[in-house]
Every structure is written in structure tokens, then in C-alpha cells.
Amino acid sequence: MSHVIDRRLNGKNKSTVNRQRFLRRYREHIKKAVEEAVSRRSITDMEHGEQISIPGRDIDEPVFHHGRGGKQTIVHPGNKEFTAGERIPRPPGGGGGRGAGKASNTGEGMDEFVFQITQEEFLDFMFEDLELPNLVKRHLTGADTFKTVRAGISNEGNPSRINIVRTLRSAHARRIALSGSSRTKLKEAQLELERLKREEPDNFGDIQALEAEIGKLQSRIKRVPFLDTFDLKYNLLIKQPNPSSKAVMFCLMDVSGSMTQATKDIAKRFFILLYLFLKRNYDKIDVVFIRHHTSAKEVDEEEFFYSRETGGTIVSSALKLMQEIMAERYPTNEWNIYGAQASDGDNWNDDSPICRDILIKQIMPFVQYFTYVEITPREHQALWFEYEQVSEAFDDTFAQQQLVSAGDIYPVFRELFQRRLAT
Numbered sequence: 356m357s358h359v360i361d362r363r364l365n366g367k368n369k370s371t372v373n374r375q376r377f378l379r380r381y382r383e384h385i386k387k388a389v390e391e392a393v394s395r396r397s398i399t400d401m402e403h404g405e406q407i408s409i410p411g412r413d414i415d416e417p418v419f420h421h422g423r424g425g426k427q428t429i430v431h432p433g434n435k436e437f438t439a440g441e442r443i444p445r446p447p448g449g450g451g452g453r454g455a456g457k458a459s460n461t462g463e464g465m466d467e468f469v470f471q472i473t474q475e476e477f478l479d480f481m482f483e484d485l486e487l488p489n490l491v492k493r494h495l496t497g498a499d500t501f502k503t504v505r506a507g508i509s510n511e512g513n514p515s516r517i518n519i520v521r522t523l524r525s526a527h528a529r530r531i532a533l534s535g536s537s538r539t540k541l542k543e544a545q546l547e548l549e550r551l552k553r554e555e556p557d558n559f560g561d562i563q564a565l566e567a568e569i570g571k572l573q574s575r576i577k578r579v580p581f582l583d584t585f586d587l588k589y590n591l592l593i594k595q596p597n598p599s600s601k602a603v604m605f606c607l608m609d610v611s612g613s614m615t616q617a618t619k620d621i622a623k624r625f626f627i628l629l630y631l632f633l634k635r636n637y638d639k640i641d642v643v644f645i646r647h648h649t650s651a652k653e654v655d656e657e658e659f660f661y662s663r664e665t666g667g668t669i670v671s672s673a674l675k676l677m678q679e680i681m682a683e684r685y686p687t688n689e690w691n692i693y694g695a696q697a698s699d700g701d702n703w704n705d706d707s708p709i710c711r712d713i714l715i716k717q718i719m720p721f722v723q724y725f726t727y728v729e730i731t732p733r734e735h736q737a738l739w740f741e742y743e744q745v746s747e748a749f750d751d752t753f754a755q756q757q758l759v760s761a762g763d764i765y766p767v768f769r770e771l772f773q774r775r776l777a778t
Contacts, residue, residue: 504595512589521588529586534576541572602691602723603641604633605677608659609698611648611668618730622697623660625728625764629695630656632772643680647673653680670702670738671709678717687721694718694725700736711741719749726771727755 508521548565551558606626610619633640644659645651648666651673677694685692702710719725729739739755746753756767 502595503592506591506593509589509591510585510587512591516590516592518588518590522582522586525588526582526586529583530579530581534579537572537575541569541576544569544572601639601641601689602637602693603643603685604629605643605645605680605692605694606630606659607645607647607651607673607677607694607696609648609668609670609673609696610646610662610665611701612665613668613701614665614699614730618699621730621758621761621764622728624761625697625758625768626695627660628764628768632768641685643677645673645676647676651676668702669706670698671706671713674710674713674718678713681718681721692722694722696725696727697730698727698738699731700729700738702736702738704737707737707741710738711744714742714745714753715748719745719753723752725749725753727753728758728767728771729755730758732759 508518544565548562548569551562551565555561606629608622608626614622630642633642642656644654644656646654646659646662646664647670648664649669649672650666653676654662673696681687681692714725727742729735735757739757742753742755746755754771756771758764758767
């Protein structure tokens with residue numbers, strides 16, 4: 356038996372395999388640290404990973420050792436300071452190792468273990484267990500992507516893919532088939548020879564004839580090769596098309612005058628998080644960016660996040676533009692269509708019912724999932740209550756959440772795109 360040990364080193368001269376094992380072991384600590392990091396720093400600050408702190412008590416490893424064994428009788432002396440059931444107080448001062456409190460000449464502890472995770476590891480933990488809901492194979496585009504799969508056994512192939520078990524089994528079956536009758540005759544001849552030697556030891560003619568026959572049969576059996584070329588069996592590997600779904604995400608952001616700069620920053624951070632999630636987890640997905648105030652416009656990524664254009668508020672203009680783009684470029688029988696809308700909920704008085712009707716009649720019947728986030732510390736606006744009617748009509752494919760501060764972005768994002776169990 357051979358063992359292959361991966362000793363590739365990473366940047367800090369640590370074994371890559373050991374590092375992955377370490378990350379799996381302390382997954383809960385790392386996930387908690389990633390969630391805290393998202394809430395306290397800019398989402399766009401992704402050029403580095405994050406420092407993770409693990410309490411020293413959690414990195415202790417169990418140790419097995421041999422005890423003295425047997426039965427022992429030990430008398431423990433009592434003391435004048437403690438009684439049974441009394442709690443021992445924590446050592447005072449800086450004995451805990453975390454830098455809190457004043458200096459002390461008593462107590463002991465252990466510092467927290469701190470290590471750095473990379474950008475890739477940070478994003479892996481950040482988007483773990485998230486997915487686009489209700490994704491189906493609407494249109495297969497697997498002509499350009501393949502995966503190698505096992506496809507049984509072949510009589511021809513690469514020597515490195517030889518199947519030892521199947522090869523020896525085939526060789527054994529061939530030897531049995533070719534030498535079966537000879538082995539039967541050999542066994543009969545050997546039994547007859549034993550009988551003659553036991554009952555007719557003077558019958559030299561028959562004994563010599565049987566010995567000669569046994570020699571011929573043994574020679575014939577030995578001429579059957581142990582392994583022949585047509586015994587060789589190989590593992591057959593084929594390239595199988597890997598179907599992928601075509602999906603499009605519509606990002607609708609309110610940039611009207613009612614949106615303060617802080618509100619716009621929260622909306623941008625939500626969409627940056629969504630954009631990172633889509634690009635990292637899906638190879639085949641289009642993203643359509645729509646900004647709107649009194650009128651809506653399809654823009655590119657740069658203009659969507661950095662343009663300073665503003666104006667009044669007519670939310671229905673964005674929904675109408677989304678419906679037009681869907682009809683023109685994304686047939687519903689071929690594409691998985693998703694929508695994400697961010698607004699402060701402030702809208703022209705007569706426009707909110709129009710938004711509700713557009714969603715119910717022209718958008719929701721054709722999309723897989725639509726999310727609405729309202730960014731406001733105040734009470735819900737009229738648009739929220741109109742969208743509640745949409746949520747009642749499309750409970751499985753429509754979701755709405757409220758954002759109050761930047762710290763709510765990641766928890767709300769996980770709530771909206773949490774992986775759901777198949778029903």
C-alpha cells in the first residue's frame with residue numbers, strides 16, 4: 356500500500372492540508388468572526404482577509420495516558436480556607452491574559468490564539484450556505500463545460516488507469532475456462548495412480564502410463580499463461596457535459612432626493628455584497644443594473660455604484676424598465692429571473708399601487724425570486740404596505756426586509772438568500 360502526502364507549503368510555511376483541517380475544526384469561531392467583521396467594516400474592503408481570535412481554552416487538545424491502575428486508597432487532608440460546594444473566585448488582575456484589569460502578583464491564564472485568514476477563505480465563510488432560491492435548469496448551456504466521470508470498464512485504455520481487480524478476475528476466469536477439462540482429467544489420473552500403487556504395485560506398465568499422462572496434463576496446464584493481453588481491464592473515463600442554468604439578477608436601486616447619503620451608502624453596500632455573492636458562486640449569470648428617481652435607466656456597474664445623479668421618486672419606472680428588459684432579452688422559458696430592489700420606501704403618492712400591480716401582474720409570475728429591502732429607521736412607508744399584498748400573493752417567491760443601519764446588511768442578506776431545504 357502506498358501513501359501520498361501533500362507537503363505543498365503556503366505563504367507562511369504551513370502545510371495546506373493541515374491548514375484546511377484547522378479551518379474545519381474551528382469553523383464556528385471563524386464564522387462568528389466573519390459575521391462581526393462584515394458589520395464593522397466596509398463591504399468593499401475585500402483586498403485582505405480577517406484576523407480570527409480563538410480563546411486559549413478552545414485550542415487545548417485531549418491527551419490519553421496510562422494511569423497507575425488498580426485500586427488505591429488515598430487520604431486527602433482538609434484545609435481551613437474552603438468548604439465543600441464553595442466556588443473558587445477567579446484570580447484578580449491581569450492573570451486572564453487579555454490585558455484587562457490592573458497588574459497582579461497572582462493568577463495565571465492563557466492568551467487568545469490569533470491567526471489570519473485569506474481573502475478567499477473570508478469569502479468562503481461569508482457566503483457559506485447561501486444560494487439563489489428556486490434555481491432550475493431552464494436552459495442548458497453545458498456545451499462549453501465538462502466534467503470527467505466514471506463510465507464502467509473498457510478493454511483498452513491508459514496503463515495508469517488499469518483496474519487490477521477486474522484484470523485478475525478476468526485472467527482467473529480465462530485460466531479456469533482453458534484448463535478446466537485438463538484439471539479434471541489430472542485429478543482423475545492422480546486418484547487412479549494412487550489406487551494402482553496401493554492395490555497393484557506390480558503393475559508397472561499402467562503406473563508408468565498414468566505417470567506419463569499426468570506429466571502431459573500438468574505441462575498443458577502450465578502452458579496457459581497467468582496473464583494475457585485481453586485480460587487487461589481499464590477504468591473508462593468520459594467527459595460528460597455539465598449543464599448549468601442561465602440566470603439573470605435585476606438590481607434596482609432608488610437614487611432619488613429622499614435618499615440621504617447614508618441611506619444610499621447602505622443600499623450600495625447591500626448591492627456590492629449581492630454582486631460579490633453572484634460572481635463568486637455562479638459562472639453563468641447576468642446582472643442588470645437599474646438606477647431610478649423619476650425615471651429609470653439601465654447602467655453599467657461603474658455608473659450604478661458611483662454616479663451622483665438624483666431627482667424625484669417614481670418607483671414604478673424601474674419596475675416597468677425591468678419588465679421591458681425581461682420581455683426583450685430574457686425569455687422566461689430559458690432564464691431564471693431574479694430581482695433585488697432597495698429603497699427608502701418614500702414614493703409618489705399615487706405610484707405605490709401602480710408598483711404593486713406591476714409586480715403582481717407582469718413580474719412575479721415570471722421570476723424565481725424577488726427581494727425588497729427598505730432602508731429607513733422610521734416607520735414603514737406606503738410602498739412597504741403595498742408590497743405586503745405582493746408577499747401574500749407570492750409567499751414563496753417574494754421577500755421583504757427592513758435595514759436600519761449598516762450592521763443589518765449581512766444578517767438580512769443571509770435571511771434573504773439562506774439555503775432552503777428541498778420540499
